[in-house]
Amino acid sequence: MCGLAGYVGQIKTDQAPEILLRRMADAVAHRGPDEQGAVVLNGAGLAHKRLSIVGISDGQQPMTMADQRYVLVFNGQIFNHAELRRDLEAQGAQFRTHSDTEVILHLYARYGTDCLRFMNGDFAFALWDVQLKRMFIARDRLGVRPLFYTQTDGVLYFASEIKALLRVPSVQAELDPVALDQIFTLWAPVAPRTAFRNIYELEPAHMMICDENGMKMQRYWTLDYPDRDDAAVIHDADAAAEELEALLLDATNLRIQADVPVGTYLSGGLDSSLIAAFAQPLTKGELHSFSVGFEQADYDESRYQKMVAQALHTHHHSISIAEDDIAAIFPDVIQAAEVPLVRTAPAPLYRLAQLVRESGMKAVLTGEGADEVFAGYDIFREAKVRRFCARQPQSQIRPQLFRKLYPYLPGLKAQTPETLAAFFGIHGTDLADPLYSHRPRFKATSAAKLFFSGDLKGELGDYDAGEELASKLPERFGHWHELHQAQYLECRFLLPSYILSSQGDRMAMAHGVETRFPFLDYRLSEFATRLHPSLKLHGLTEKYLLRRVAKQRVPAEVLQRQKQPYRAPDSHSFTGKGEKEYVRDLMSENRIEESGYFNAKAVSKLYNKNKEQGLTGFRDNTAYVGVLSTQIWLKKFTALLS
Incomplete structure (x- = not known):
């Protein structure tokens, strides 16, 4: 896992390209604190900050092909790189390093842009063809790793985070009102839009070609489902459970391979518990597990987290979050997320990643993705009940x-x-x-x-x-x-734009921690699309097939417990002892008027109501967090509230 930055075109600023690249890379140094590198080419530049996990001694970037034709910067991991290396060597490829980065170079040299179909991984990379003066940029299928870009003065700039793009003198930070409306409706901007006007996100499963002919986007993979009456859907629960178990075991095994120890998150729910159960016997030495709990009982799942840790004999680490902890770190959370939020849920995960790093680890497995892929969210059950009620x-x-x-x-x-x-x-x-x-x-x-x-x-x-x-x-x-329609909406939009970003990559990488997602192995996703809906949502039992696989691996009490979605205290986090000076300042009428995006009188009433009696409704909680986070965003990234 790393941070990358670069450009395509002829820079027309007073800054030397080397200095600009270094400034851009420094903006994402938290993503790669181990090593750094940059190279200025004829018509392009590439910079890299490295978090060394695979090929530690010889995986430095930017990496150049032996014949000097291709130059690559890469963020993420190619989990099947060992298999790909063997296949490429059998075809005559000669490797100089042990890193998965070099595998991408050889794949591209042999297959061109078709190389993407061979990769099983979480990635974002940029590859410069010196001969053709062409930049090939790509992002993984489900959108685990981020990549942003903007164009100014005829130059394309790109980076792992928007912070790097803001180091370009001609790039200005301005809030996109349409993106704000999307956040206050859908929880996140709809890609390629970001919170920043004129700064865009490369969408999941997309590649970009940039050369003298301009910029061309293309989707290389899509999440597809069978028609309602398709006879090819999988109905056999026994056979499907056997195939799922084999796929999940292999996905976990691939993701636990690294040149550094890999730990696991434990939320206390089915998904992370099952991943930990698969990972434990595959781990060389002791498996480290990490959990976040809450002082408030309504949100706390510590009992189940400890139960799983004891059952699997993991070396367990945990933290407990108080409401004032959320208020204390919320500005840092917005800085990391680069987007206003309508929930505080990312904040505890920010602290959890910090715990991982303080424990001396760089990579963890998580159970994210199971709810989307195997229909675990309440929203799927709710839609089914709503349709049932609508018939009478x-x-x-x-x-x-x-x-x-x-x-x-x-x-x-x-x-x-x-x-x-x-x-x-x-x-x-x-x-x-x-x-x-x-x-x-x-x-x-x-x-x-x-x-x-x-x-x-x-x-x-x-x-x-x-x-x-x-x-x-x-x-x-x-x-x-x-x-399947509901699942697509979750997997295609909310998963990459919010779950894997604001609650995932951005919180973890703020501390130089790589999160790995066995449930988001694209083979698992494709397998799950072929399952009959009843093997996912059986009556009102969610993740039916996954529960069958987990039956002999997860403690019965965890398997049978009522699903509790991950939540964190929202507006209550900012009152009482949790209230900070920045909250009073940014939520004041003067500051709300100054920003211009919200009704100052209405927000003042909301602020006072929260302070005096607390907010209970979903609307008021969403509004409070949304307004406050937007004010923080404006102060962090623009001159509007400096």
């Missing part, structure tokens, strides 16, 4: 199923069937709406836009973030089963 909208019995979905939300227990039906929107909904599964989430989140300023509302006009999202859906989307 006058039923007094069916809406009571919603109480079973959210036992950790005690307020639902006292609600009448009519109130539940209204809250979950089963009346007057369009069952053919491509965003049907996610409309309640979007509606609940977007309610926080009540706090937008009149000027911002005027600038946005009738813009609809949901409709833009719908416009990006593939043509075959309507032919898929409803569960």
